[in-house]
Each structure stands twice: as structure tokens, then as C-alpha cells.
Amino acid sequence: MTTYHAAFRCVEGCPGEWPIDQVIYECPDCGGLLQVSHDLEALKARSGAAWIKAFDDRWMTRVWPYGSGVWGKKEWVMPQIRDENIVSTAEGGTNLFWAERYGKSIGVEDLWIKNCGNSHTGSFKDLGMTVLVSVVKQMIADGKDIRAIACASTGDTSAALAAYCATAGIPAVVLLPKGKITTAQLVQPLANGARVLALDTDFDGCMALVRKLAKEEGIYLANSMNSLRLEGQKTVAIEIVQQFDWSVPDWVIIPGGNLGNVAALGAGFDMMLELGLITKRPRLCLAQAEKANPLYRAYKAGWDKFEPIVAGETEASAIRIGNPVSVHRAIRALKKYNGVVEQATEAELAEASAAADRAGAYTCPHTGVALAALEKLVARGEIKKQERVVVVSTANGLKFTQFKIRYHEDRIPEVSSKHRNTPIELPNDYEAVKRAVLEGVPS
Numbered sequence: 001m002t003t004y005h006a007a008f009r010c011v012e013g014c015p016g017e018w019p020i021d022q023v024i025y026e027c028p029d030c031g032g033l034l035q036v037s038h039d040l041e042a043l044k045a046r047s048g049a050a051w052i053k054a055f056d057d058r059w060m061t062r063v064w065p066y067g068s069g070v071w072g073k074k075e076w077v078m079p080q081i082r083d084e085n086i087v088s089t090a091e092g093g094t095n096l097f098w099a100e101r102y103g104k105s106i107g108v109e110d111l112w113i114k115n116c117g118n119s120h121t122g123s124f125k126d127l128g129m130t131v132l133v134s135v136v137k138q139m140i141a142d143g144k145d146i147r148a149i150a151c152a153s154t155g156d157t158s159a160a161l162a163a164y165c166a167t168a169g170i171p172a173v174v175l176l177p178k179g180k181i182t183t184a185q186l187v188q189p190l191a192n193g194a195r196v197l198a199l200d201t202d203f204d205g206c207m208a209l210v211r212k213l214a215k216e217e218g219i220y221l222a223n224s225m226n227s228l229r230l231e232g233q234k235t236v237a238i239e240i241v242q243q244f245d246w247s248v249p250d251w252v253i254i255p256g257g258n259l260g261n262v263a264a265l266g267a268g269f270d271m272m273l274e275l276g277l278i279t280k281r282p283r284l285c286l287a288q289a290e291k292a293n294p295l296y297r298a299y300k301a302g303w304d305k306f307e308p309i310v311a312g313e314t315e316a317s318a319i320r321i322g323n324p325v326s327v328h329r330a331i332r333a334l335k336k337y338n339g340v341v342e343q344a345t346e347a348e349l350a351e352a353s354a355a356a357d358r359a360g361a362y363t364c365p366h367t368g369v370a371l372a373a374l375e376k377l378v379a380r381g382e383i384k385k386q387e388r389v390v391v392v393s394t395a396n397g398l399k400f401t402q403f404k405i406r407y408h409e410d411r412i413p414e415v416s417s418k419h420r421n422t423p424i425e426l427p428n429d430y431e432a433v434k435r436a437v438l439e440g441v442p443s
């Protein structure tokens with residue numbers, strides 16, 4: 001039997017390889033990020049067609065751990081984890097929604113929304129966290145001294161970390177910017193028993209503190225500079241292609257903050273190309289909120305120089321990041337996939353989100369950012385009417401109830417809500433009810 005193997009290597013190409021169960025986040029030579037590198041020669045011993053068959057046979061199966069969308073691709077994700085150490089909530093395998101009416105309303109006929117928010121904790125962060133927490137569980141089982149896993153978070157990372165740690169029985173610590181995340185996102189880690197620190201700073205401030213804790217206190221770091229998460233997240237690319245019977249869409253649009261997810265998306269397509277499952281590349285579009293748009297600015301300036309910014313307040317709170325950790329690997333992925341970067345104002349993201357909701361979706365504000373980017377690309381003819389487009393929806397709209405309520409009550413600053421819809425309050429009176437009902441339906 002072939003044995004598969006993954007290890008850490010420097011993203012910048014410095015020599016050396018480190019085992020995935022070593023506590024290491026940066027290259028000792030250049031200080032750059034590490035990436036998980038797979039033994040592709042071993043993986044190539046199976047043909048592309050054989051991998052497709054294996055992945056299709058495992059899709060939604062009851063055989064542990066393959067029913068998970070992530071662990072169904074175990075050899076490509078983290079082959080050395082022993083099955084008893086896998087911490088899974090059957091993540092992945094989320095629905096791909098044909099957004100037919102919304103698509104047609106903006107001029108595209110083949111538009112799909114990949115609902116990554118229909119997952120255990122309501123965001124795509126589950127896909128990465130299952131891998132990271134499984135690796136840590138195995139490290140602990142093998143006698144490594146790890147006291148807790150910690151992260152700084154704009155909300156969804158901490159929800160995922162807390163849930164997977166609670167599943168595994170490992171202590172979790174989360175550092176949040178006080179008052180800058182939604183109630184749902186705050187209550188999730190609390191409910192799962194994490195130690196939650198609400199700090200008087202922004203996300204970037206929380207990040208600096210958690211890095212110091214990881215360096216000095218033996219706390220394992222779960223932020224996306226830790227490349228383990230990207231290995232799980234890259235399965236989104238594979239799932240999308242699998243859900244189209246192994247055909248590649250023309251475009252994939254994704255909202256980005258720390259920019260790990262777009263890099264992961266690229267890595268997923270890279271592996272499918274390399275291992276012969278697909279032959280075509282999609283184009284990628286990374287969408288940012290105008291209030292937190294450092295990558296958009298770099299793109300407009302011809303990619304030459306990237307400058308961190310101080311991110312402003314945006315409804316898309318999970319991508320309110322001015323100094324993204326994975327910026328270089330994101331730029332590499334975007335260049336390779338003929339990528340573009342777009343941005344959305346608060347009004348654009350709120351209206352796009354509401355318009356998609358009107359056509360049957362229930363979108364979070366980050367997905368609104370991606371949809372607004374889509375609308376711009378269609379309007380200027382860069383995306384053509386017949387092209388197949390997938391928008392990656394990163395979180396469940398139910399986590400963002402306040403955003404929805406404030407939109408429909410027309411209370412979001414800089415937005416005058418076009419699709420406003422509020423309850424009609426009436427007395428307990430048949431005639432009044434009848435009038436109200438008939439007014440709203442075609443005669």
C-alpha cells in the first residue's frame with residue numbers, strides 16, 4: 001500500500017521540511033509563512049479517474065470519517081492523522097444553490113451559490129478547524145504538551161474553534177474585539193465553553209496578542225497563519241467541481257479578509273490540475289469591502305506594492321482586516337488564476353445581499369460583498385451572460401440577524417434600503433386582514 005505524506009515547507013521556497021505535528025508557524029530562515037506540502041508523486045500513483053471514483057464513492061457515506069466533505073479527501077488533506085484522532089462534525093458537503101432568479105435579474109444565467117455557511121457552526125471556518133483540531137488531538141495523544149488552542153477572531157473562527165475543541169475535550173481560548181462582532185458570534189464560543197476575552201482593540205490588535213501568547217506560553221495558535229486550516233478549506237474547490245460532475249466553472253467569486261480562503265481555493269484547483277482530475281482553470285475574483293480593501297488597492301496599483309491599512313467599520317465584520325496574514329499567497333493564487341479584485345460599498349453589499357434574499361437565498365454581508373462584486377463584473381462585461389459562475393457564500397445569514405433587521409428597518413448608515421420589507425401590524429379584524437392580503441397579491 002502506498003503511504004501518503006504531508007509536511008510543512010516554507011512558502012517562499014527556503015529549504016527544509018518540518019513534520020506537521022511540530023509546533024511551528026513560520027520559516028526559521030526567512031520568517032515567512034509555512035505551507036503544507038504533499039507528496040504528489042505518491043498521490044500520482046492513483047490516476048485522476050481513480051481519485052474521482054474514490055471521492056464519489058465516499059460522498060456523504062456513513063463510513064467514518066469519509067462522510068465529512070473534508071475527510072472524504074483525507075489523503076489530499078492530512079494523510080497522517082489516525083482515524084481515532086479525527087475531530088469531525090460531518091462538515092462540508094454543503095449545498096450548491098442555483099440562484100436562477102437573482103442571476104437572471106443581474107444578467108447571468110448560470111449562477112450558483114456554494115452555501116458554506118450551512119455547516120456545523122454556520123461558516124466555512126469548520127472546514128479548516130476540523131483539520132487543525134484533529135492534528136492537535138493527535139499531538140496530545142502522542143504526548144506533546146499543549147495546554148490550549150487559541151485564536152484571535154472576527155467571530156466565525158472562534159465559533160468553529162470552540163465547537164471543535166469542545167467536541168475533542170481540548171481547552172479553547174478566544175480573543176475578540178469588544179463590541180465588533182455579532183451577538184450570535186459572541187454567544188457561540190461561550191456556549192461551547194471557551195474562555196472568551198473581549199478586548200478593547202480591533203482584530204489586528206487581538207492578533208498581535210495571540211501571537212505573543214503562542215510564542216511564550218505553550219498555547220497552540222489556530223489563526224490562519226497556521227497553514228493546517230487551509231488544507232481543509234481547499235476542499236471547497238474540490239466540492240464545487242465534484243458537484244458539477246467534475247466540470248470546472250468559469251468563475252469563482254469569494255469574499256476575503258485575511259485572504260487564507262482564496263489561497264486555499266487556489267490550492268484546491270492546483271491539486272486537481274496536478275493530479276489529473278481537471279484540465280481547465282477557473283478565473284477567481286476576490287471581493288473586499290471598500291472599508292477594508294488593502295488588496296483591492298494593491299491590485300489597482302498593479303500588484304506592485306501592498307500596504308496594510310487600518311480597516312474601517314463595515315457590516316461585513318468578518319472581513320474587517322487591514323493587514324491580512326495570507327496576502328502574499330493570495331496574490332500568488334490570484335495571478336495564477338487570472339484573478340481580479342473588486343470591492344463593495346456598504347450600500348452595494350447590503351443591496352446585493354437583499355436582492356439575493358428576495359430570490360430565495362439568505363445571505364450574510366460577506367456574501368453580499370461577493371455578490372456586489374459579481375454585479376460589477378457582469379455590468380462591465382467581464383463576466384459573460386452564459387458563463388458559469390459560483391459565488392462562495394462564507395457564512396449563514398442567520399448569524400447576522402441584526403444586519404438583516406437594520407436593513408429592513410432602513411437603519412444602516414450609508415444605505416437606503418431598496419428591498420425594505422417590514423411586518424404589517426393589524427387589529428384582529430377579517431376585513432382589514434383581507435384588504436392587506438389582496439393588496440399584496442396579483443389579481
Ligand SMILES: *Cc1c(COP(=O)(O)O)cnc(C)c1O
Binds near residue numbers: 123364
Ligand atoms: C473568515 C471569513 C471570511 C474571510 O476569509 P479569509 O480567509 O480571512 O479571507 C469571509 N467571510 C466570513 C463569513 C468569514 O468568517
Ligand SMILES: [Zn+2]
Binds near residue numbers: 011029030031032
Ligand atoms: Zn523561508
